[in-house]
Amino acid sequence: MSSIKIECVLRENCRCGESPVWEEAANSLLFVDIPAKKVCRWDSLSKSVQHMTVDAPISSVALRQGRGYVATIGTKFCALNWENQSAVALATVDKDKKNNRFNDGKVDPAGRYFAGTMAEETAPAVLERHQGSLYSLFPDGHVEKYFDQVDISNGLDWSLDHKIFYYIDSLSYSVDAFDYDLQTGKISNRRSVYKLEKEEQIPDGMCIDTEGKLWVACYNGGRVIRLDPETGKRLQTVKLPVDKTTSCCFGGKDYSEMYVTCARDGMDPESLLKQPEAGGIFKITGLGVKGIPPYPYAG
Numbered sequence: 692m693s694s695i696k697i698e699c700v701l702r703e704n705c706r707c708g709e710s711p712v713w714e715e716a717a718n719s720l721l722f723v724d725i726p727a728k729k730v731c732r733w734d735s736l737s738k739s740v741q742h743m744t745v746d747a748p749i750s751s752v753a754l755r756q757g758r759g760y761v762a763t764i765g766t767k768f769c770a771l772n773w774e775n776q777s778a779v780a781l782a783t784v785d786k787d788k789k790n791n792r793f794n795d796g797k798v799d800p801a802g803r804y805f806a807g808t809m810a811e812e813t814a815p816a817v818l819e820r821h822q823g824s825l826y827s828l829f830p831d832g833h834v835e836k837y838f839d840q841v842d843i844s845n846g847l848d849w850s851l852d853h854k855i856f857y858y859i860d861s862l863s864y865s866v867d868a869f870d871y872d873l874q875t876g877k878i879s880n881r882r883s884v885y886k887l888e889k890e891e892q893i894p895d896g897m898c899i900d901t902e903g904k905l906w907v908a909c910y911n912g913g914r915v916i917r918l919d920p921e922t923g924k925r926l927q928t929v930k931l932p933v934d935k936t937t938s939c940c941f942g943g944k945d946y947s948e949m950y951v952t953c954a955r956d957g958m959d960p961e962s963l964l965k966q967p968e969a970g971g972i973f974k975i976t977g978l979g980v981k982g983i984p985p986y987p988y989a990g
């Protein structure tokens with residue numbers, strides 16, 4: 692048995708930390724603080740962190756082939772230039788929905804940037820329902836819409852053979868799967884592969900490991916869970932010392948470490964005293980499984 696170690700590596704006090712992405716070339720972890728309109732880059736060697744502030748809630752960040760990053764800001768897919776701290780819009784969605792913003796996003800194995808939207812929350816998980824949609828930004832710059840009626844568009848990833856797309860609409864309390872056509876980027880045949888148990892609370896961000904098992908961060912559940920999407924069984928629970936765990940990714944040497952983001956917004960003063968590391972970045976080692984490198988946006 693490996694021994695699991697959980698450590699807060701950065702006390703960032705994020706209001707809503709999200710979208711952890713390992714940038715191997717820089718030995719760094721990228722992540723965002725959505726309501727703070729901030730994207731951060733934590734250097735795992737020097738332990739220093741750099742920030743870039745944008746003009747609207749920034750809900751996800753991803754690598755971009757060749758240069759810089761891409762991000763979802765407000766209802767825009769954007770290109771980020773870290774050197775001159777600029778964000779340039781590549782496409783806008785949900786133009787008719789003024790109260791919407793993007794939420795979680797991730798790049799598929801063919802370099803398309805997938806991200807979904809939601810209505811802005813008045814408090815965590817309190818929002819006008821069915822306002823969101825799922826989109827992707829293709830490498831040629833055009834946007835495709837997959838479906839609407841989403842409550843809180845969240846975790847997403849692809850199976851190791853690229854034939855399945857996994858997706859979470861948080862308020863369905865379900866992890867869903869679709870057949871995936873990597874050539875065209877089309878999805879079909881939606882089904883549930885796991886329904887969360889009550890104490891697991893709200894499914895949020897998600898990533899896959901090299902055994903094809905899914906890791907889901909449970910918002911309000913203070914844990915990440917490992918799921919077998921083939922049997923629909925939970926294989927493992929790893930609890931963290933903070934309740935509002937939002938997302939997870941693998942990183943570090945050979946992608947053998949897991950990084951977890953979390954939130955402070957929505958916590959009362961008493962819980963904040965009990966969980967002083969809320970809003971920080973956690974590193975989990977000793978899981979005995981590895982992840983895969985993130986795909987870069989190919990446009």
Ligand SMILES: O=C(O)[C@H](O)[C@@H](O)[C@H](O)[C@H](O)CO
Binds near residue numbers: 707709795861895
């Ligand atoms: O992190 C996210 O994905 C959302 O933007 C958050 O607001 C929470 O997940 C949500 O409140 C819980 O469902």
Ligand SMILES: [Zn+2]
Binds near residue numbers: 845
């Ligand atoms: Zn999320």
